[in-house]
Amino acid sequence: MQVPVWVAVFSVLAAAQAARILVVLPTNTRSHYAMYGKLVEALTKRRHHLTVISHFPMKNSPPNYEEISLAGTIPEITNNLTKKNYSWKPDIVQNLESIMNECVQACDVVSRIPAVKALINSSATFDLVIVEVFGSDCFLPLGQRFQAPVVGLLSSVPLPWFNEQLGNPEATAYVPAYMTGFGQHMTLWERFANTMSVIGAKILYKYKSQLPSQVIADRLFGFGTKLDSLAKNYSLVISNSHFSINDVRPLVPALIEVGGLHLDESQKLSGELKSLLDASNEGVIYWSFGSMSRIETIPRNKLTEIFEAMSELSQTVLVKMDRKRLAANLTVPDNVYTMDWIPQYATLCHRNVKLFISHGGLLGTQEAVACGVPMLTVPLYADQALNARAMSDRGVSRTVLLKDSNKFNWREALRDLLRNTRYKENMLKLREIFIDRPMPPLETGIYWIEYVLRHKGAPHIRSPALDLTLTQYLLLDVGVLGIAISIMTIYILYKLFRYLCTRCIKWLPNEKISLEKRVGRNFSVFLCLLWRFKPKTN
Numbered sequence: 001m002q003v004p005v006w007v008a009v010f011s012v013l014a015a016a017q018a019a020r021i022l023v024v025l026p027t028n029t030r031s032h033y034a035m036y037g038k039l040v041e042a043l044t045k046r047r048h049h050l051t052v053i054s055h056f057p058m059k060n061s062p063p064n065y066e067e068i069s070l071a072g073t074i075p076e077i078t079n080n081l082t083k084k085n086y087s088w089k090p091d092i093v094q095n096l097e098s099i100m101n102e103c104v105q106a107c108d109v110v111s112r113i114p115a116v117k118a119l120i121n122s123s124a125t126f127d128l129v130i131v132e133v134f135g136s137d138c139f140l141p142l143g144q145r146f147q148a149p150v151v152g153l154l155s156s157v158p159l160p161w162f163n164e165q166l167g168n169p170e171a172t173a174y175v176p177a178y179m180t181g182f183g184q185h186m187t188l189w190e191r192f193a194n195t196m197s198v199i200g201a202k203i204l205y206k207y208k209s210q211l212p213s214q215v216i217a218d219r220l221f222g223f224g225t226k227l228d229s230l231a232k233n234y235s236l237v238i239s240n241s242h243f244s245i246n247d248v249r250p251l252v253p254a255l256i257e258v259g260g261l262h263l264d265e266s267q268k269l270s271g272e273l274k275s276l277l278d279a280s281n282e283g284v285i286y287w288s289f290g291s292m293s294r295i296e297t298i299p300r301n302k303l304t305e306i307f308e309a310m311s312e313l314s315q316t317v318l319v320k321m322d323r324k325r326l327a328a329n330l331t332v333p334d335n336v337y338t339m340d341w342i343p344q345y346a347t348l349c350h351r352n353v354k355l356f357i358s359h360g361g362l363l364g365t366q367e368a369v370a371c372g373v374p375m376l377t378v379p380l381y382a383d384q385a386l387n388a389r390a391m392s393d394r395g396v397s398r399t400v401l402l403k404d405s406n407k408f409n410w411r412e413a414l415r416d417l418l419r420n421t422r423y424k425e426n427m428l429k430l431r432e433i434f435i436d437r438p439m440p441p442l443e444t445g446i447y448w449i450e451y452v453l454r455h456k457g458a459p460h461i462r463s464p465a466l467d468l469t470l471t472q473y474l475l476l477d478v479g480v481l482g483i484a485i486s487i488m489t490i491y492i493l494y495k496l497f498r499y500l501c502t503r504c505i506k507w508l509p510n511e512k513i514s515l516e517k518r519v520g521r522n523f524s525v526f527l528c529l530l531w532r533f534k535p536k537t538n
Contacts, residue, residue, distance in 0.1 A: 019127035032155040100209040103135030138213040140230040149235040149457030160201035165231040167463030181385030253461040258441040267346035280316040283354035288320035296325040309410035360384035374423035395426040
């Protein structure tokens with residue numbers, strides 16, 4: 001009796017053995033760890049043995065979890081919104097350089113920690129290495145060191161330099177690049193700027209990240225394979241994106257979207273916060289710029305005007321900020337309630353929350369979509385302009401730039417978002433698309449990680465584009481061959497026509513030949529044949 005295919009597949013999945021996995025998360029960014037930590041926790045529950053290098057220690061860790069704590073080695077990344085950088089460089093270049101510098105610095109610090117060096121020089125063995133994919137490749141040699149496949153974790157949409165590493169198509173004609181803030185329907189100028197942004201980002205990454213990272217890797221692992229070669233050997237990369245809110249793009253099989261993986265259904269509201277939300281019958285506006293940007297550092301004159309616009313609203317405004325850091329002479333309206341820390345997902349999903357004011361961070365955007373709450377986005381840096389544009393194009397948000405902020409544009413945007421029901425209706429439709437998937441995002445991520453383990457690195461899903469030269473990938477050689485064939489064909493036809501024309505001329509009467517001598521010998525083949533085979537009259 002033949003066993004059904006689905007039964008056989010289920011048996012293979014159930015029989016998957018626990019594996020030894022090394023996870024390296026060098027950057028000290030709490031928002032990124034919100035995604036990574038979910039995967040780490042889920043892999044632990046699947047009884048894999050994990051060794052994790054991280055800035056965020058796990059509380060009450062199980063026996064199959066070991067940790068090299070990086071806590072305190074690097075200050076947590078935060079942004080002062082009052083600080084101004086005067087530079088001739090465009091904001092896109094400054095933002096990219098800032099990200100790369102922070103990631104390379106994190107790699108440098110982590111690579112000098114004795115416990116990390118001891119692990120690399122130990123006799124430990126691992127079945128899989130998971131590394132953070134963002135602004136540096138310095139820990140990619142771990143896969144070579146432990147002879148294990150490498151899986152990357154990406155907390156954003158695919159980055160410009162990363163597409164090339166995975167053989168993923170760029171499609172700059174309709175896929176907006178990281179940090180550009182364009183939509184999917186671009187003008188001629190936007191498509192040009194988008195393409196140049198991708199090319200410029202790759203060049204910047206080469207010199208600002210990959211070369212400094214190579215120095216760190218050589219110091220830690222010894223001189224060996226170059227990072228740009230190792231970067232083409234990812235078995236799998238898990239991206240915190242989803243086509244419903246991060247634009248439609250072509251994806252190779254080794255790039256898996258798990259946007260919304262971090263959503264935490266177990267979050268609970270404190271008694272004080274729950275009472276506030278329950279009692280706000282007029283509705284609540286929730287304002288947060290995430291863990292990396294402090295609202296209280298907005299320039300005083302702009303924050304004053306924003307508060308003035310909010311004071312005119314009947315809704316309660318709940319703000320994540322440290323009130324003690326505000327200027328002493330800054331008046332906070334009576335309807336503005338501040339808290340140092342707020343469980344964001346649980347708050348957004350409360351029935352009385354009507355609007356989310358956000359900097360456009362990807363995690364917060366996914367949470368707002370999952371809870372069906374319209375947004376007012378104030379993009380500050382990185383991919384936030386891209387996320388804000390994507391939400392605006394879907395009719396679920398409006399955007400106000402911090403540099404242009406004043407009482408009047410905030411008042412107009414807030415009133416429109418609160419009174420116009422189309423924003424809420426569009427967000428509820430988007431929510432249905434976002435959550436409609438074959439498997440929840442966390443289960444999807446775990447499935448594909450274990451898929452790589454089951455199939456020993458899964459080399460069959462690696463893109464063949466990675467084995468092509470740039471000339472072959474861009475079909476430049478095919479274009480040259482096509483042009484050569486076309487020229488040769490035209491030349492042969494030309495010679496044939498000249499031959500036919502010469503033969504045809506011999507058939508013409510004398511008076512036609514004398515006419516030919518006057519006008520030259522370049523007589524049309526058509527006319528020659530027409531004269532030769534003209535119908536005879538009676």
